[in-house]
Amino acid sequence: MNRRSHPVSTCCSSSPDNPRWMKALASRGADASLRVVLFLLAASLLVGTGRADELGGEQWEEAHVCRFHETSSYAAASSDDSDPLKYAPDREVDIVHIKLDVTPDFDKRTVEGTAAIQFRPIAKPLTQLRLDAVNLNIKKVRASAEVDDFSSTSDALTVVFRHPISADTDGWLEVDYSAEPRQGLYFRTPAMGYPSTDTHIWTQGEAHEARHWFPCYDYPNERSSTEVICHVPVAMTVLSNGEKISEEADSGTNLKAVRWRQDKPHVAYLICLVAGHFEKLEKRHRDIPLAYYVQPSLAPYAKNSFRDTDDIMAFFEQEIGVPFPWNKYYQVTIQDFTAGGMENTTLTTLTHNTLFDEATENIHSSRGLDAHEMAHQWFGDYVTCKDWSHLWLNEGFATYYAHLHEGHQFGPDALKYSLYQDAKRSVLTHGNDDKAIVYRKYGNAMEQFDYRAYPKGSWVLHMLRCRLGEDLYRRCVKTYLERHALTSVVTEDLNAVIEELSGESFDRFFDQWVYHPGHPDLKVSYDWNAATKLAKVTVQQTQSAEHAVPVFHFDTKLRFIVDGKAVDHLIEVRQRKQEFHVPLNGQPTIVRFDPEFTLLAHVDFNKSDAFWFAQLKQADDAMGRVFACEHLADRKTKASVEALEASLNDDPFYGVRIAAASSLGKIHTDDAFAALQAGLDDQDARVRREVADELGKFYRTETPDLLEKIVTREANPAIRAVALRALGRFHGPRTNQLLVANLEDQSFRHELANAAIDAMEKLDDPLFVPHLMKHLQEHTDRLSARDLGQALQTLAQLQRDADDKNQVREFLQSKLTDSRRQIRAAAARALGSLGDPRAIAALEIVTDTEPHDSTANAAKSAVDRLRQEKKVVPDEVVELRKSVAELQKDKDSLRKDIDELKSQLEAIQSSVKPATDEKQ
Numbered sequence: 018m019n020r021r022s023h024p025v026s027t028c029c030s031s032s033p034d035n036p037r038w039m040k041a042l043a044s045r046g047a048d049a050s051l052r053v054v055l056f057l058l059a060a061s062l063l064v065g066t067g068r069a070d071e072l073g074g075e076q077w078e079e080a081h082v083c084r085f086h087e088t089s090s091y092a093a094a095s096s097d098d099s100d101p102l103k104y105a106p107d108r109e110v111d112i113v114h115i116k117l118d119v120t121p122d123f124d125k126r127t128v129e130g131t132a133a134i135q136f137r138p139i140a141k142p143l144t145q146l147r148l149d150a151v152n153l154n155i156k157k158v159r160a161s162a163e164v165d166d167f168s169s170t171s172d173a174l175t176v177v178f179r180h181p182i183s184a185d186t187d188g189w190l191e192v193d194y195s196a197e198p199r200q201g202l203y204f205r206t207p208a209m210g211y212p213s214t215d216t217h218i219w220t221q222g223e224a225h226e227a228r229h230w231f232p233c234y235d236y237p238n239e240r241s242s243t244e245v246i247c248h249v250p251v252a253m254t255v256l257s258n259g260e261k262i263s264e265e266a267d268s269g270t271n272l273k274a275v276r277w278r279q280d281k282p283h284v285a286y287l288i289c290l291v292a293g294h295f296e297k298l299e300k301r302h303r304d305i306p307l308a309y310y311v312q313p314s315l316a317p318y319a320k321n322s323f324r325d326t327d328d329i330m331a332f333f334e335q336e337i338g339v340p341f342p343w344n345k346y347y348q349v350t351i352q353d354f355t356a357g358g359m360e361n362t363t364l365t366t367l368t369h370n371t372l373f374d375e376a377t378e379n380i381h382s383s384r385g386l387d388a389h390e391m392a393h394q395w396f397g398d399y400v401t402c403k404d405w406s407h408l409w410l411n412e413g414f415a416t417y418y419a420h421l422h423e424g425h426q427f428g429p430d431a432l433k434y435s436l437y438q439d440a441k442r443s444v445l446t447h448g449n450d451d452k453a454i455v456y457r458k459y460g461n462a463m464e465q466f467d468y469r470a471y472p473k474g475s476w477v478l479h480m481l482r483c484r485l486g487e488d489l490y491r492r493c494v495k496t497y498l499e500r501h502a503l504t505s506v507v508t509e510d511l512n513a514v515i516e517e518l519s520g521e522s523f524d525r526f527f528d529q530w531v532y533h534p535g536h537p538d539l540k541v542s543y544d545w546n547a548a549t550k551l552a553k554v555t556v557q558q559t560q561s562a563e564h565a566v567p568v569f570h571f572d573t574k575l576r577f578i579v580d581g582k583a584v585d586h587l588i589e590v591r592q593r594k595q596e597f598h599v600p601l602n603g604q605p606t607i608v609r610f611d612p613e614f615t616l617l618a619h620v621d622f623n624k625s626d627a628f629w630f631a632q633l634k635q636a637d638d639a640m641g642r643v644f645a646c647e648h649l650a651d652r653k654t655k656a657s658v659e660a661l662e663a664s665l666n667d668d669p670f671y672g673v674r675i676a677a678a679s680s681l682g683k684i685h686t687d688d689a690f691a692a693l694q695a696g697l698d699d700q701d702a703r704v705r706r707e708v709a710d711e712l713g714k715f716y717r718t719e720t721p722d723l724l725e726k727i728v729t730r731e732a733n734p735a736i737r738a739v740a741l742r743a744l745g746r747f748h749g750p751r752t753n754q755l756l757v758a759n760l761e762d763q764s765f766r767h768e769l770a771n772a773a774i775d776a777m778e779k780l781d782d783p784l785f786v787p788h789l790m791k792h793l794q795e796h797t798d799r800l801s802a803r804d805l806g807q808a809l810q811t812l813a814q815l816q817r818d819a820d821d822k823n824q825v826r827e828f829l830q831s832k833l834t835d836s837r838r839q840i841r842a843a844a845a846r847a848l849g850s851l852g853d854p855r856a857i858a859a860l861e862i863v864t865d866t867e868p869h870d871s872t873a874n875a876a877k878s879a880v881d882r883l884r885q886e887k888k889v890v891p892d893e894v895v896e897l898r899k900s901v902a903e904l905q906k907d908k909d910s911l912r913k914d915i916d917e918l919k920s921q922l923e924a925i926q927s928s929v930k931p932a933t934d935e936k937q
Contacts, residue, residue, distance in 0.1 A: 102457040105238040105404040105505075109143060110136040112241040113187070115285070117231050120248040120272070121218050121292065126204040129195035132231045135241075136188050142181035146190065149228035149235040150174040151200075157193040174232045192232050201229030205293070205352050209836035210798045215312035216253075217293025219351045219366055221359060222286030224405060224462035233285045238403045238505045240282035248272045249292045256291040256310065258283070258362045260344055279362060281343070282503055284401050289361035291349050298323050302330045305341055310349040311372070318372040318765065322383035323348070325426075329388045332425050333395070333418065338495035342399045342502070346391065353802040353839065358386050360393030360415070370801065374765035378702035380735040384426075388419035400498060403505040405462040409454045409531070410506055412466070413474020420475060430639040433614045434672040436479055437640060439472035444536065445619050451564035453534045455508055476617040477530050483615035484526075484572070485519060493518050508532075525570055530617075535565025537618040543608045543628075552577060552601055552608070557594040568593050573616050575599060578607035578635070585612075606631045607641075614640050626652060633660055639670040646673060650680035658684060662692035665708075671701045678704065682711030690715050697727070706736045713743020721747045725755060734764040738772035745779030752776075753784065760792045767796070771804050778811040786815050790828065806843030813847035822853040830859045833876075842872040849879030854887045 112134060119130030136146070155169040158176055165179040174192065182188050196202075202220045207213045220230060228235040245257040251266050251273045259279030266273040275292075295310040298319050307330070309323040326348070334340055343363045354368035367390070373381035396414030416439070424432025447468060454469045454477070482490040497506075497514045512527050538560040544553045554575055558568060570591050577584045579601050586599045609632070610622055626649075632638070633645040646664060649657040661684075664677040678696050681689040696708035709727050712720065724747075727740035741759060744752050756776050762769040770792065777785040789812050797805060809829060816825040829851065832844035845863060848856040856879070863876035 103404065103406060103459060103462075104457065106236055108139060108234075108239055110138050110146065110188075110234075112136050112234055112239050114242045114244070115231075115233065115288070116244040116246075117288075117290075118246040119231070119290070121202070121204075123204060123206050123216060123218070124208070125197075126206070127195060127197045128202055128230060130193075130231075132192045132194065132233070134190045134192075134233075136190070138182055138184045138186065138188070140184055142183050143178065143188075144181045145175055145177045148174045148176075148192075148232040149225070150194075150232040151229045152196065152198075153232060154195045155192060155232075156195065159191040161188045161190075172228075194232065196230055198229045201226040202290070203351075203355075206836075211352060212312075212314050214294055215314050215352060217291065217295070217312070217351070219291045219349075219354075220289050221355060221366070222288055222361070223359060224286065224466075227285045227288060235285050236404075237284045237286060237401050240284050240401075240503065240505070242282050243279045243288050244276070245278075245288070245290055246274055246276045247290055247292055248274050252294070253292055254295045254297075254310065256289075256347060256349060256364055258287070258289055258364055281362075283362045283398060284505070287360070287362045287398055287401075289359075289364045289366065291351075291364070291366065295349065300327050302327045302341070302346075305330070305343075306345045306347075308345075308347045310347065312350060312352060312369065315350065315369060315372050318374065319350075321375055322367075322372055322387070325384045325387055326391070328426070329384075329391050329422055332422055333388075333392060336418070336421060336425070336491065337395055337498065338491055339395060339399075339498045341394065343394060346394065348387075348390075353837065358390045360390045360397055362394070362398045365390040365393075370766065370803075372766075374734065376733060376765075377735040378733055380702050380706055380733065385419050385423070388422040389415045392418035395498060400501045400504060400506050403507050405459070405465045406455050406457045407507045408465045408470040409474030409477070410508065410511065412470040413454075413478055416471045416475035417478040420479075430670055430672070433640050434643070434670075436476065436614065437643065437672075439475060440617060443468040443472040444476065444617065451534050454531045473617070480530070480615060480617065481515070481526075483613065485515070489519060529566045529569055533566050535560055537569045537571070537616070539610075539618050539620045541610050541620060541622040543622075543624045545604050547604065550601055550603070552599045552605065554588075554597045554599070554608070554610070555594070556588070556590055556597070556610075558590075569618075571616055573611045574609075574613060576607075576609040576612040577601055577605035578631075579603050579605045607635060609638070609641055612638065612641065622648075626656075630656070630660055633664060639673060642668060642670070642673045643676045646676035646680045650683040653684050653686060655688060658686065658688045658692055661689075662695070665692065665696050665699075665704075671704055674699065674701070674704045675707045678707045678711050682714055685715065690717065694723070697731075702733050702736060705731070705733070706739050709736050709739045710743065713740065713746065716746065721749060721752055725751065728755060728759070734768050738768050741769060741772035742775050742779075745776030748780060748782070752780075753782070756780075757785070757788045760788060767800060767804060770796075771807070774808050774811050778814050781815065783815050783819055786812065786819075786825065789815065790825070793828070802837050802839035802843075806839055809840075809843050809847040810850060813849075813851040817850060817852045822851055826851060826853045826856055830856060833859055833863055838872050841867065842875040845872065845875040845879045849875075849882040852883065852886055854883050857883050 114135040116133040117130060118133075119128050121128045134148075149172065150169065151172050153169065153174065155167070155174055158164055158167045158174075160176065160178065162182050163179040165177045167174065167176045169175075176190060201222070202218060205211045205215065205217050205219075207216065220227075225235050227233050243258060247255045247257070248267075248270075249255055249272060251271060253273075255264075255275035255277070257277035257279075259277055259281075262276040262278050264273060264275045279288075291310075294313060296313050296316040296319070298309040298311075300307040300323070307326055309319055309326070311319040326346075330341055330346065345363050346365075347363065348365045348367055350367050350369040350372065352369045354366065354370075356368065357371070358365055358367045367383075367386065371383045371386050373383070392415040393411065396418070397411035400410070402408050402410045420432055420435045420439075423435050452469060454474060456465070456469070459465055485493065493515045496518060497511055500514065501510055508527060508531055512523055515521075515523050537558055540555075540557045540559055542555045544555075545551075546553065552575075560566070560569075568591070570589075572587060572589050575586045575588055575597065577586070577599065580603060584599075584601060584605075586597070588595075588597050606628070608624060608628055610620060611618075629645045629648045632641045633649070635641050642664065646661060649661055658681065661677045661681050665674050665681065668674050668677065674696070678693060681693050690712070693708055693712050697705055697712075699705050699708065709724075709731075713724055721744065724740040724744050728737050728744075731737050731740070741756065744756065756773040759769045759773040762773075764770070774789065774792075777789065789808065793800075793805070793808055793812065800808070809832060812825055813829060816822055819825075826848065829844050829848050832840050833848075835841050835844065841863070845860060848860060860876045860880045860883075864873050864880065867873040867876060
């Protein structure tokens, strides 16, 4: 949850979420105009320094998608209407087979080898062949035809033939090369801070990274069979696509050559190589080998993440109607992976963050990631989008089929609830923007990997399934896959199959949902005419007509509960505003719009509270009860609190109990606070987590004690982490002591230590600096790149107002040379937040020498920020910062005195007997 609650306060008090300098402004006796100027100046200094709020313990959700969350930076810098349209490039040749023979150097973090490419000119004689090749050192080129010349630039290899190669003639090309890859092939070695027993390399192809480690045609409208031979130390494991053909040791070099071959053609970005030290778990589904490889240090947790794989494959084969299309399915974890997972053909790479401790119960899970990536083996690998504008054919299908598996395992309410979460958190939050799902004006391919391809694409499929019916939908998907197997596809291919098998025109459907942006924003109202016994439901579309579809056409149901029985009425919405009149035997007690949850839309249904209270008790309508909880959040009445409390305590579906807890938090009254506490004993850990999160938003005297009890008594570390983060809203010595103590907690993946660090950043107290410094110095090598990067930012935030920043600045500067580029970038950003101009020289070196653009850009931004801050900070702000620090000390001292006086008063009261006792 992102919602925050603040206490009602007098002018001299403050919200616990506000930075220290802001707390002092209201209580200063300065001239009002000066206070405004200082406020604006100080606010300008803080732009970009904060971290986004935690999503209520939902950090694990990053592992439910492959590249979605990685692309936020691309989305932030998205293209505008001036960008040219993007289409798939021309294919001069058909790539028949790619054979890679490579030797990685783990110490130098380089690779050298030979790429052999078999090809066939398509329509006309070939005079030259251009391959994508980024910063490859091309040593030698050989070919089936005489080579006249070749040239290598920073992004391409062009080979010129002395005589043209005729169309439909088989040819081959061999390229000897070496590389120190910036992308595409990644190392994890002891020199980079990883355990020697976990040393490994891995490759990432999507969207255009394959070209960074071997020359190729790097676009998804080309497919070939592939072969990978890798030479590594004999103790290592080598994994790649397809079937392992051989493994031979060379006693002279202490290396072994492992050969893998993928016979069915696939696109270049799906070629994968992983090598290193792993432990292996195995299963089978029918005759298909399933395996899970994990770093030895993480092996004890592997079975948790692997336990659903065989069930997922069995369900997908049944649901899709097409047998698993490959010869094996392996998964391997990667430390500090660049995304959640990647669906390489037969070999999925996964973030090591998907592994989890069983102590977290059902809060953490790999099930969604497992299902998403496996679904890609059909949707994305077996058939692949022709160009990135049709990416939803990969990601939308994978997202939706993960939801379908959720429904298979936990029932239809679980399916609808997962779709609801996608709509609420990812799609409807964007409003009606101006980008369609199929969009060709992107600047970088990774901009396409956003909510449009994933959850919105998933919702398009759900609406198709609801309109066609489950059986016809399955026939359409099966035919689509079989007809286009091992080829590249566009949206029209799916549309054509659906129209062929259904006999219906779906042009409008795809036009409004896929080729145009937006979704319906609906205002729905209800009225009852007792004389005519007609129910009137008015549906008005309010979405802007500027970018979105002015009038969406859709069918849905109205449901009325009359005398305990459901009466369904199908409606066809075709106008901006429409009225529907439905005859009924009597006045309904419940009125529902789209009761089966078949429509992606923002719905504002105006009906009386009596309908919502009745809906909250409707046993066979879990999503209706969820929506009732949401509506009652706006009703701060005793009746609403009592109804929500009953749902929190008694509703059989966990999603309703979560919604009830969220609404009680939003109501934010004393009664709501009391009602929430009962939820701390819920049997479902997901509900307890939500309750803990909502309780932490109440700014009350007893809240810190309550949160402390959760931290010390709750067995689930994920829930304890939520309580720790919530303590970041409350200053006090006991809170500080608890946070410092949890820095040393040994929970899996440092979950509690990371939560404590987040709380420290919210408290914004420099007293934490020495403790955090000690923690980072002692545990740097054990922290993931993500966790360490966030901790560096917190350290800088806490020290930014100090007079002496030398120790922190020097520590952050030391991370500018870390072997992990994520850490180098994080250190640069942290130095910008620290606000010490003496870091400019070190940062400028990074901008000039850093090979990775993201890190160089982070350093440049930090330099710009430091120079700007150096110019704009007036003496008044410097003095204000000092005064704020003094005020904080005074506040802490005053609170201590108040606590002591309170204790004395309680002691006096307990020693004095009441007058009634004396009379007795």
